[in-house]
Amino acid sequence: MKLGLYFKDNFYKVLIFIISYIINLLVFLAFKVNKSVIISSSFIYIICFSLIFFISYFRKKKFYTDLLLNIESLDKAYLVLETLTKPEFYEGELVFKALYEINKSMSENVNRIESSLLDFKEYIEMWVHEIKIPLATLILFSNNHKDKFDKKTKLQLKRLEDYVDQVLYYTRCENAPKDYLIKTTNLAKIIKNVGLKNMDYLLENKIDYIVENVNISVLTDSKWLEFILGQIVNNSIKYKRNIKNSYIKIKAIEETCQIILIIEDNGIGIKQSDLKQVFDKSFTGENGRNGSKSTGMGLYIAKNMCNKLGHKIDIKSEENKYTKVFITFAKDKYYEVLK
Amino acid sequence: MEKILIIEDDKNICKELKELLINNSYEAIILEDFKNALNKILEISPDLILLDINIPFINGEVLLQNIRKKLDVPVIMVTSINSEIDEALSISYGADDYITKPYNPNILLLRIRAVLKRVKNYNININEVTYKELKFDITKGMIKKDNLEIPLTKNEIIIFSYLLNNQNRIVSRDELMTSLWDNAEYVNENALTVNISRLRNKLKEIGYPEVIKTRKGMGYILS
Numbered sequence: 001m002k003l004g005l006y007f008k009d010n011f012y013k014v015l016i017f018i019i020s021y022i023i024n025l026l027v028f029l030a031f032k033v034n035k036s037v038i039i040s041s042s043f044i045y046i047i048c049f050s051l052i053f054f055i056s057y058f059r060k061k062k063f064y065t066d067l068l069l070n071i072e073s074l075d076k077a078y079l080v081l082e083t084l085t086k087p088e089f090y091e092g093e094l095v096f097k098a099l100y101e102i103n104k105s106m107s108e109n110v111n112r113i114e115s116s117l118l119d120f121k122e123y124i125e126m127w128v129h130e131i132k133i134p135l136a137t138l139i140l141f142s143n144n145h146k147d148k149f150d151k152k153t154k155l156q157l158k159r160l161e162d163y164v165d166q167v168l169y170y171t172r173c174e175n176a177p178k179d180y181l182i183k184t185t186n187l188a189k190i191i192k193n194v195g196l197k198n199m200d201y202l203l204e205n206k207i208d209y210i211v212e213n214v215n216i217s218v219l220t221d222s223k224w225l226e227f228i229l230g231q232i233v234n235n236s237i238k239y240k241r242n243i244k245n246s247y248i249k250i251k252a253i254e255e256t257c258q259i260i261l262i263i264e265d266n267g268i269g270i271k272q273s274d275l276k277q278v279f280d281k282s283f284t285g286e287n288g289r290n291g292s293k294s295t296g297m298g299l300y301i302a303k304n305m306c307n308k309l310g311h312k313i314d315i316k317s318e319e320n321k322y323t324k325v326f327i328t329f330a331k332d333k334y335y336e337v338l339k
Numbered sequence: 340m341e342k343i344l345i346i347e348d349d350k351n352i353c354k355e356l357k358e359l360l361i362n363n364s365y366e367a368i369i370l371e372d373f374k375n376a377l378n379k380i381l382e383i384s385p386d387l388i389l390l391d392i393n394i395p396f397i398n399g400e401v402l403l404q405n406i407r408k409k410l411d412v413p414v415i416m417v418t419s420i421n422s423e424i425d426e427a428l429s430i431s432y433g434a435d436d437y438i439t440k441p442y443n444p445n446i447l448l449l450r451i452r453a454v455l456k457r458v459k460n461y462n463i464n465i466n467e468v469t470y471k472e473l474k475f476d477i478t479k480g481m482i483k484k485d486n487l488e489i490p491l492t493k494n495e496i497i498i499f500s501y502l503l504n505n506q507n508r509i510v511s512r513d514e515l516m517t518s519l520w521d522n523a524e525y526v527n528e529n530a531l532t533v534n535i536s537r538l539r540n541k542l543k544e545i546g547y548p549e550v551i552k553t554r555k556g557m558g559y560i561l562s
Contacts, residue, residue, distance in 0.1 A: 128419075129393070129419040129420060130419075132419040132439075132440045132441055133349050133352065133419060133440065134351075135440070135441045136352055136419070136440040136441035136442065137349070137351040137352050137355055138441075139441045139442070139443070139444065140352065140355035140356060140358075140359060140444055141351075141355050143359065143444040143445075144355055144358045144359055144362065144444075146511075157441075161441055165421075168421070179422070180423060180424075181422075181423040181424045181427060183423065183427070188523065192520070192521070192523050195520055195525055196443065196446060196517065196520050196521060197443075199516065199517065199520050200513075203516070203527065203528060206527070206528075208525070208527055209525040210525065211523065211525060221423045222423055223421055223422060223423045223426070224423070
């Protein structure tokens with residue numbers, strides 16, 4: 001609260017004071033009052049007015065200054081009421097009460113939306129679990145009756161499963177505060193699971209799955225990482241080049257304070273101008289538009305999940321040469337000591 | 340023949356799973372009465388249990404804890420809940436493995452075999468398998484007959500063990516492939532063909548020509 005602006009705002013009070021003082025002075029002069037009486041009463045008059053002006057200013061100043069300052073300094077401005085003491089002047093009380101009511105109604109609103117979001121998330125989770133049952137039955141059924149179903153059925157069933165998983169992980173990482181469990185996990189095991197899951201797809205597309213030096217443990221949620229790697233491997237298969245020796249090469253490099261997992265392919269690559277946006281939501285880029293249909297969600301979800309797990313994900317590519325995805329895991333010294 | 344108990348409330352899955360297990364020469368029993376699950380399990384006394392988490396009347400994890408109090412039977416959790424937290428919980432309650440639906444049937448069979456083998460090996464140490472007059476030392480990767488010893492490569496060991504485990508049954512290329520990839524040997528179609536012909540040559544060298552027969556469009560059979 002600035003004194004100058006406060007003064008300007010309350011200028012009418014000063015004006016009334018000056019006018020009333022002049023009238024008073026004229027009355028004194030008309031009645032020929034003694035000079036010393038005029039001076040002393042003027043003095044009292046001015047002091048009293050100044051007192052009224054400044055006391056009311058300082059009473060308000062603390063409350064309003066705190067209010068503005070705290071709103072600026074808090075990263076969650078809506079918590080400002082918690083930082084203020086209740087003001088002791090009427091106008092302030094009204095503001096305080098109004099803020100309190102607004103806050104309350106807004107939190108009720110937010111709560112309602114949060115709980116409906118949570119309900120929705122729970123419903124999606126349940127739905128995903130439910131749909132996996134007929135899916136599992138179909139996969140078993142096609143396996144038991146190989147005479148009626150061929151590889152094509154299997155590949156389509158896998159696509160179905162992949163899309164269902166994408167919904168699950170999207171809901172989990174967008175809406176769940178904590179739906180993961182960080183444990184020491186061996187990369188080799190996760191990479192093996194990803195390979196097994198995509199085996200038919202890789203063989204069908206004649207892509208070699210080359211795994212080197214991955215017998216390293218990292219701190220992660222294995223299910224989440226498996227999904228992330230699945231998205232990357234799927235992209236590599238989707239955007240392969242029509243050459244003879246297509247491959248996906250996975251290797252890990254251990255450094256002093258981090259472990260880097262590199263997934264490299266020799267596919268069609270990504271245009272330089274598209275590279276920055278591949279992790280953006282719904283970004284499809286040139287590859288997505290030209291080749292097979294793309295939702296632009298896979299890498300977005302992968303990035304989001306990496307952020308939550310505390311891994312770094314980067315991508316490098318050259319058109320018609322290669323795409324390399326780097327996932328960096330931090331080594332936790334503190335955790336090592338605890339073990 | 341090992342007895343496998345299926346605890347799962349979806350009738351269709353039960354039916355298909357039973358068929359899969361029977362086709363792979365296991366005895367499969369479906370648990371019908373979930374109310375007295377524990378008593379039924381004790382009565383059946385299976386060699387392995389496939390247990391779902393979402394079953395009527397009792398939670399699978401709770402049932403697992405109860406089983407553990409009474410029985411030492413291996414349990415594989417089979418569930419559609421794909422979460423690290425549930426997996427960690429199940430393992431801490433004493434599950435031997437955790438598989439999420441929908442699963443690759445070949446992988447499920449591999450896991451079942453691995454768990455059963457682990458339990459069996461614990462009791463008797465089997466490192467050597469015999470096939471006719473041939474001795475197969477799995478740990479050393481050697482096939483021996485009389486004074487002849489021929490080393491096998493890792494891939495050949497995996498293929499030969501798989502064929503041995505499924506003797507007299509047609510084994511599809513898909514199954515062999517899964518078994519190889521499950522052992523982190525990510526070979527392609529050509530490599531599998533080459534590995535099989537090398538294995539055939541080695542078997543021929545030791546005196547068993549043409550024991551691995553090709554069934555066109557179906558796979559291989561070790562007679």
